Amino acid sequence: MKNIAAFIGLMSGTSIDSIDVVAVTFAHKNLNLLGSYSHPMPAKLRAQILSLSEPGQDDVQLLAETDHCLGKLFAEASLALMTQLNLSSKDIVAIGSHGQTIRHQPPGIKPGFSLQIGNPNQIAAVTGCSVIADFRRKDMAYGGQGAPLVPAFHREIFHHPDKTRVIINIGGISNITILDPSSGCRGFDTGPGNILLDAWCQKYTNSNYDDEGQWGATGLYNDALLTQLKNHNFFSRTGPKSTGREDFNLDWLEQQTHLFDLTPADIQATLTLYTADTIAQSIADLAEPIDEIFVCGGGIFNLELIRRLNESLLQRTMPAIHSTARLGLEPNWVEACAFAWLAKQRIDMKPGNVPAVTGASRETILGCIYLP
Ligand SMILES: Nc1ncnc2c1ncn2[C@@H]1O[C@H](COP(=O)(O)OP(=O)(O)OP(=O)(O)O)[C@@H](O)[C@H]1O
Ligand SMILES: [Mg+2]
Known part of the structure; x- marks a missing residue:
């Protein structure tokens, strides 16, 4: 392949x-996924990132070292996929690297900022490829939330000329994109995706996540706890809105649950319903007819979450969900493909943000170029 x-x-x-890595081409606007690869995240580095993500736990030395180590790891991950696909740096126009978010503070009373690390210079030097990174801060410089950034990509590849589609991305945080043929593209973070489910699972089981939601399915959800969790002030905010570990984390969850006499499995069941229900409510709040709903992100593999999501949508007379695989793109690679596409937008000098989504005052070209 040359x-x-x-x-x-x-x-x-x-x-x-x-770390999710994809290699794609965009011939005649058609995305062609050449290959994909998932690179393991070492436990030590994961712990460092978590430590840096805790407000108040600031350490400049740790930040700089983690930035360096992540840059190396991102480069290794890229090279692994390039080797697998027999691609050389000459075959790659650019690598779009989102980076690892360690702090996200949307604009509000305090100034907005979003910090992603994983030294792009390191990626460029090791792979010999141009790297595009720092996608969020330009949008924020124009007053935007800097997030979510995937809607522009969803619009590009998932839009339908006549049907209103909603794309739900259930990552750590969940976000939705509304693709309405008449009124265009909107979107926002809906709240927790897998983040609380993972945190509770890591605390009470030996697993990093609730495999297929099987543990959560053994518990009984609790209505009072569900109502209390829904009182989180994120849900009273109107869009544009974005969120992260700052709003939804284990400390907050423990404060919410400690007065309830429930088993850990009952709490996991409640969190599963909470996650599903808040996503469904965000779609219902749009108060417009939705023709089709597609899901991507790792949350799709939590079968109990998906069952609850379908139930919650049905209660609100919304259509049942399908995987984005039905639209030709496997759900676990959509986000990485979005950053490959955002890199292409930068190279082509085209905008990457959607002001109706982020609240920025204008469309703008996102990302900086790091040459090898
Ligand atoms: N078999 C599975 N059963 C249950 N949950 C799963 C399974 N596989 C993946 N997941 C969930 O998906 C998560 C990873 O999803 P993903 O990579 O989309 O999220 P992310 O890296 O946080 O991305 P984002 O930037 O969208 O927040 C895992 O942490 C886990 O919660
Ligand atoms: Mg992931």
Whole structure:
């Protein structure tokens, strides 16, 4: 395979579960997924990222070292996929690297900022490829939330000329994109995706996540706790809105649950319903007819979560969900593909944000170029 003008997308999300890498081409606007690869995240690095993600636990030395180590790891992950696909740096136009978010503060009373680390210079030097990174801060410079950034990509590849589609991405945080043929593209974070389910599972089981939601399915949900969790002030905010570990984390969850006499499995069951129900409510709040709903992100593999989500949508007379695989893209690679596409947008000098989603005052070209 030579001179094929591929783009690589590198994504490591809020869940800190692994680094997703894809190689894609965009011939005639059609996305072609050449290959994909999931690179393990070492436990030590994961712990460092978690420590840096805790407000108040600031350490400049740790930040700089983790930035360096992650840059190396992102480079290794890219090279692993390039080797697997027999691609050389000459075949790659650019690598779009989201970076690892360690702090996200949407604009409000305090100034907005979003910090992603994983030294792009390191990625460029090791792979020999141009790297595009720092996608969020330009949008924020124009007053935006800097998130979510995937809606522009969803619009590009998942839009339908006549049907209103909703795309739900259930990562650590969940976000939705509304693709309405008449009124365009909107979107926002709906709240927790896998983040609380993972945190509770890690505390009470030996697993990083609730495999297929089987543990949660053994518990009984508790209505009073569900109501209390829904009182989180994130849900009273109107869009544009974005969230992260700052709003939904284990400390907050423990404060919410400690007065309830429930088993850990009952709490997991409640969290599963909570996650599903808040996503469904966000879609119902749009108060417009939705024709089709598609889901991507790792949450799709939590079968109990998906069962609850379908139930919650049905209660609100919404259509049942399908995987984005039905639209030709496997759900676990959508986000990484989005960052490959955002890299292409940067190279083509085209905007990557959607002001109706982020609240930025204008469309703008996102990302900086790091040459090898
Ligand atoms: N078999 C499974 N059963 C249950 N949950 C799963 C399974 N496989 C993956 N997951 C969930 O998916 C999560 C990873 O999803 P994903 O990679 O989309 O999230 P992310 O890295 O946080 O991305 P984002 O940037 O969208 O937040 C895991 O942490 C886990 O909660
Ligand atoms: Mg992930």
